[in-house]
Amino acid sequence: MIWSNFAPDRSRKEPLYLQLSEFIREEIRQSRALPGTRLPSVRELASGLGLSRTTTETCYSKLAAEGYLVSKPQSGYFVADLEVRPPAEQNFSTTRAETPVRYDFANNYVDGTTFPSVIWRRHLGRALQAREALTGYGEPQGEPVLRQVLAEYSHESRGVVAQPEQIVISAGVQSLFVLLAALLGDRLFHGRRAIAWERPGFAQGEEIFRRQGWDLSHFDVEDLDRAEARLLYVSPSNPYKGRSLTPEQRRRLLRWTREHDGYILEDDYNGEFRYFATPVSSLQGMGDGEHIVYLGSFSRLLFPSLRISYMVLPPGLLPDYQCLARLYNQTSSTVEQLALASFLREGHLRRHVKKLRRLYRRKGELLQRALARYFGHTAAIRGYESGLHMRIAVAGPWDAATLAAKAEAAGVRVRPVPVSPSEPEAEILLSFAGIGEEDIEPAVALLRKAWQ
Amino acid sequence: MIWSNFAPDRSRKEPLYLQLSEFIREEIRQSRALPGTRLPSVRELASGLGLSRTTTETCYSKLAAEGYLVSKPQSGYFVADLEVRPPAEQNFSTTRAETPVRYDFANNYVDGTTFPSVIWRRHLGRALQAREALTGYGEPQGEPVLRQVLAEYSHESRGVVAQPEQIVISAGVQSLFVLLAALLGDRLFHGRRAIAWERPGFAQGEEIFRRQGWDLSHFDVEDLDRAEARLLYVSPSNPYKGRSLTPEQRRRLLRWTREHDGYILEDDYNGEFRYFATPVSSLQGMGDGEHIVYLGSFSRLLFPSLRISYMVLPPGLLPDYQCLARLYNQTSSTVEQLALASFLREGHLRRHVKKLRRLYRRKGELLQRALARYFGHTAAIRGYESGLHMRIAVAGPWDAATLAAKAEAAGVRVRPVPVSPSEPEAEILLSFAGIGEEDIEPAVALLRKAWQ
Numbered sequence: 014m015i016w017s018n019f020a021p022d023r024s025r026k027e028p029l030y031l032q033l034s035e036f037i038r039e040e041i042r043q044s045r046a047l048p049g050t051r052l053p054s055v056r057e058l059a060s061g062l063g064l065s066r067t068t069t070e071t072c073y074s075k076l077a078a079e080g081y082l083v084s085k086p087q088s089g090y091f092v093a094d095l096e097v098r099p100p101a102e103q104n105f106s107t108t109r110a111e112t113p114v115r116y117d118f119a120n121n122y123v124d125g126t127t128f129p130s131v132i133w134r135r136h137l138g139r140a141l142q143a144r145e146a147l148t149g150y151g152e153p154q155g156e157p158v159l160r161q162v163l164a165e166y167s168h169e170s171r172g173v174v175a176q177p178e179q180i181v182i183s184a185g186v187q188s189l190f191v192l193l194a195a196l197l198g199d200r201l202f203h204g205r206r207a208i209a210w211e212r213p214g215f216a217q218g219e220e221i222f223r224r225q226g227w228d229l230s231h232f233d234v235e236d237l238d239r240a241e242a243r244l245l246y247v248s249p250s251n252p253y254k255g256r257s258l259t260p261e262q263r264r265r266l267l268r269w270t271r272e273h274d275g276y277i278l279e280d281d282y283n284g285e286f287r288y289f290a291t292p293v294s295s296l297q298g299m300g301d302g303e304h305i306v307y308l309g310s311f312s313r314l315l316f317p318s319l320r321i322s323y324m325v326l327p328p329g330l331l332p333d334y335q336c337l338a339r340l341y342n343q344t345s346s347t348v349e350q351l352a353l354a355s356f357l358r359e360g361h362l363r364r365h366v367k368k369l370r371r372l373y374r375r376k377g378e379l380l381q382r383a384l385a386r387y388f389g390h391t392a393a394i395r396g397y398e399s400g401l402h403m404r405i406a407v408a409g410p411w412d413a414a415t416l417a418a419k420a421e422a423a424g425v426r427v428r429p430v431p432v433s434p435s436e437p438e439a440e441i442l443l444s445f446a447g448i449g450e451e452d453i454e455p456a457v458a459l460l461r462k463a464w465q
Numbered sequence: 466m467i468w469s470n471f472a473p474d475r476s477r478k479e480p481l482y483l484q485l486s487e488f489i490r491e492e493i494r495q496s497r498a499l500p501g502t503r504l505p506s507v508r509e510l511a512s513g514l515g516l517s518r519t520t521t522e523t524c525y526s527k528l529a530a531e532g533y534l535v536s537k538p539q540s541g542y543f544v545a546d547l548e549v550r551p552p553a554e555q556n557f558s559t560t561r562a563e564t565p566v567r568y569d570f571a572n573n574y575v576d577g578t579t580f581p582s583v584i585w586r587r588h589l590g591r592a593l594q595a596r597e598a599l600t601g602y603g604e605p606q607g608e609p610v611l612r613q614v615l616a617e618y619s620h621e622s623r624g625v626v627a628q629p630e631q632i633v634i635s636a637g638v639q640s641l642f643v644l645l646a647a648l649l650g651d652r653l654f655h656g657r658r659a660i661a662w663e664r665p666g667f668a669q670g671e672e673i674f675r676r677q678g679w680d681l682s683h684f685d686v687e688d689l690d691r692a693e694a695r696l697l698y699v700s701p702s703n704p705y706k707g708r709s710l711t712p713e714q715r716r717r718l719l720r721w722t723r724e725h726d727g728y729i730l731e732d733d734y735n736g737e738f739r740y741f742a743t744p745v746s747s748l749q750g751m752g753d754g755e756h757i758v759y760l761g762s763f764s765r766l767l768f769p770s771l772r773i774s775y776m777v778l779p780p781g782l783l784p785d786y787q788c789l790a791r792l793y794n795q796t797s798s799t800v801e802q803l804a805l806a807s808f809l810r811e812g813h814l815r816r817h818v819k820k821l822r823r824l825y826r827r828k829g830e831l832l833q834r835a836l837a838r839y840f841g842h843t844a845a846i847r848g849y850e851s852g853l854h855m856r857i858a859v860a861g862p863w864d865a866a867t868l869a870a871k872a873e874a875a876g877v878r879v880r881p882v883p884v885s886p887s888e889p890e891a892e893i894l895l896s897f898a899g900i901g902e903e904d905i906e907p908a909v910a911l912l913r914k915a916w917q
Contacts (some may be wrong), residue, residue: 025746026812026815035624038624042750075745077712078712078745079624079712079715079745079746080712080713080715080716080751081533081751083712093716094716095716095751096716096720096723098785116806120601122600123600124600125599125600126596128600130593130594133593134589134593137586137587137589137590138589138590138595141585141586141589142582144578145577147577147580147768147770147771148574148577148580148769148899149572149899151769151770169479172487173489184640184772184796184797184798185794185796187793187794188636188640188796191643191673194676194681195672216792217792217793217794220647220792224646224647224677224678225676225677225678226677228677237578259543260529260530260531260532260535261532263531264545264547264548265549267532267547268548271548293530293531294490298490299494299531299532316599317600317601317603318598318599318600318601318602318603318798318799318800319599319798319799319800320636320795340669340672341639342637342669343772344636344640344796345636345772345798346770346772347771348589348770348771349798349800349801352624363478363786430709431531447600453692
């Protein structure tokens with residue numbers, strides 16, 4: 014067994030001993046070299062393959078260290094018995110495409126055409142100069158400079174009241190939920206860990222809490238007294254609702270925190286994009302500072318692939334957070350944190366959001382016009398306040414799921430709205446932010462045909 | 466109450482109605498405007514402050530929408546009763562610095578001086594052009610192009626056997642643990658969720674599993690039969706151990722998976738940096754392809770602040786993973802994923818690792834020489850195989866914790882090694898990757914003085 018079928022490739026950068034190791038490893042894994050087989054000596058193999066003895070020697074000792082070979086003193090190397098069968102060839106079927114989706118109203122995409130990528134790249138480049146910050150793991154809580162900027166930004170844009178010490182940065186709201194489920198469970202709810210989610214709920218968040226042993230339930234803000242938990246999750250600009258809390262509901266939530274010593278997770282997803290009314294500021298800024306955790310994100314403002322979210326913790330939770338923090342590394346990229354800090358500080362986000370508001374308002378108008386033209390009175394707009402989504406009710410014999418299926422078959426993807434007992438109509442959610450302006454009318458025309 | 470102390474600032478970009486809202490909000494929050502107080506009419510306030518009526522009207526309706534004001538038909542606006550006291554001024558004490566640490570052997574820093582930041586910036590810039598990828602949330606599993614590259618890279622550099630479909634990308638190994646605790650718990654261990662960690666364990670990983678309801682225990686690879694779980698965590702290049710598995714131990718682990726239908730999480734942290742011996746390839750590549758989950762990371766190779774880790778799932782777990790995946794967003798930045806893919810593909814990582822190996826070898830030699838010079842036979846090197854850390858045993862009356870405290874008092878931070886029953890000596894871990902070459906000797910001299 015001199016493996017004369019081994020063909021060293023001297024043009025490759027990989028050293029020959031590695032090429033040889035890989036070759037022999039495969040021979041063993043594929044059972045072409047069987048357990049117990051004695052290998053040629055270092056010298057034999059070297060001369061047989063025209064390699065140096067160093068090469069074959071290094072190769073053998075590597076394979077022995079890995080356990081593929083066994084070295085027996087005075088008698089040489091033998092193929093080890095791994096006692097496992099190598100995996101069969103894997104075939105991963107890639108059967109995906111059914112009807113191609115031409116227009117997708119069901120995604121969370123944003124419009125990337127206005128994104129100031131040249132400016133962003135400049136800030137990234139500048140952030141990359143910060144060598145000290147890049148060679149460490151970063152502060153678990155997030156880069157101090159970004160937390161400083163976020164304290165100011167969230168105050169100005171959303172009325173949040175926070176010191177930089179209260180801010181925790183993370184890659185996406187899910188990582189924040191992982192932390193919160195741990196933090197709140199330990200501190201506040203060791204007796205009974207229960208959280209109630211504003212209907213229709215938020216599957217990704219619920220999953221995290223459920224897996225950490227929390228009891229889950231749902232509630233309606235109109236029916237707050239029925240909430241079965243001391244911790245509530247609300248998302249005032251939740252696109253599924255398509256409307257925001259009334260002033261009275263906001264006050265009632267605050268009263269609830271006081272009367273039940275209850276806590277609220279305020280997820281401000283989408284908060285910046287209410288353009289009929291002036292954006293309403295956060296609940297957090299109205300509270301007593303101790304009962305509301307504010308959650309903010311930049312996925313809608315810049316681009317979703319920038320994974321930076323943040324939360325504002327009440328000061329009373331900070332000591333416990335500090336204990337937990339060393340167990341949770343920062344997940345957000347330091348470079349992007351630093352870039353975002355200077356980007357925000359120079360006012361680029363404000364300018365960008367202004368552009369986006371104009372753009373999305375235009376798209377919303379186009380969508381309204383197209384709906385009126387193709388559907389007339391058979392489609393009614395039910396919710397549009399939240400900005401990037403339009404919720405419509407479609408008259409006719411079909412329920413929401415059927416409507417969505419018919420649309421999909423016609424090449425348009427839409428989302429059926431979960432039915433709530435108070436609204437039995439078939440409702441569909443159209444997320445139009447990621448649809449090109451020129452595509453809106455043809456997409457609605459297709460919907461009309463599909464739903465005839 | 467005309468708020469004559471309100472001073473509009475027309476040079477600010479913020480519109481006047483927002484400035485006024487913020488001002489009134491603070492008046493209410495600070496209880497200077499009390500609940501039930503009637504506000505001046507829109508017209509009165511406008512003329513009193515020299516503002517337009519649109520400005521004051523917009524301001525009032527914003528505050529009413531937020532719940533700070535109540536609008537009563539025919540009689541105007543009143544301050545609402547929020548029933549909560551505003552938070553007291555927060556003072557976050559920043560008492561941190563005791564003795565300043567001059568030399569830190571206890572961090573996870575790497576040497577950033579050799580990092581090819583110009584090249585990296587070029588790849589980031591190129592990735593930023595990929596507009597389509599950036600405006601979506603990205604594939605939950607990670608960008609396909611990076612998974613393709615990682616399948617090749619992990620095979621070449623670590624002997625991992627994987628198809629791109631098996632690779633899951635995430636921001637740091639913790640997010641992968643969150644997923645794994647969910648995935649393996651559902652599928653494999655619904656009866657009894659138990660995981661055993663190779664001693665001395667991994668606090669951050671254990672936290673995640675514990676919180677998802679797993680039973681934890683510890684085991685030694687030498688004493689595998691005592692492991693009390695069907696899921697084992699091993700970290701063959703764990704710096705705390707300072708030595709890698711013997712070939713026989715590697716084979717025994719594989720045998721264990723077969724005999725117990727057991728699973729192994731192989732955390733290859735640091736795997737690339739064994740430079741005395743040739744790097745030993747992964748366990749995963751030796752197995753049957755179904756029982757080992759391989760975990761890899763780039764924090765040591767590029768820089769820790771780049772939050773990209775990955776795992777290779779056995780094909781049998783993929784269907785369950787696909788079900789879970791929609792509940793877990795991708796946490797890693799898309800731009801950095803794309804940049805890493807092209808960076809790897811062009812061979813820059815290989816070149817960089819070569820440079821790092823040389824650099825760290827030089828630092829290791831400097832440290833050995835300094836230890837010999839200042840300690841002679843009173844300090845013995847116990848482990849150094851793993852590359853970036855040196856484990857030393859210090860003769861004398863003190864235990865490891867005392868040694869670490871004495872060093873810290875002298876301005877040198879070191880890590881005491883958790884005591885294992887088989888090694889009663891006082892052992893200290895020196896992580897030297899982040900220490901400058903010129904600092905090594907003075908740091909060791911300080912240690913000598915501290916431990917006299």
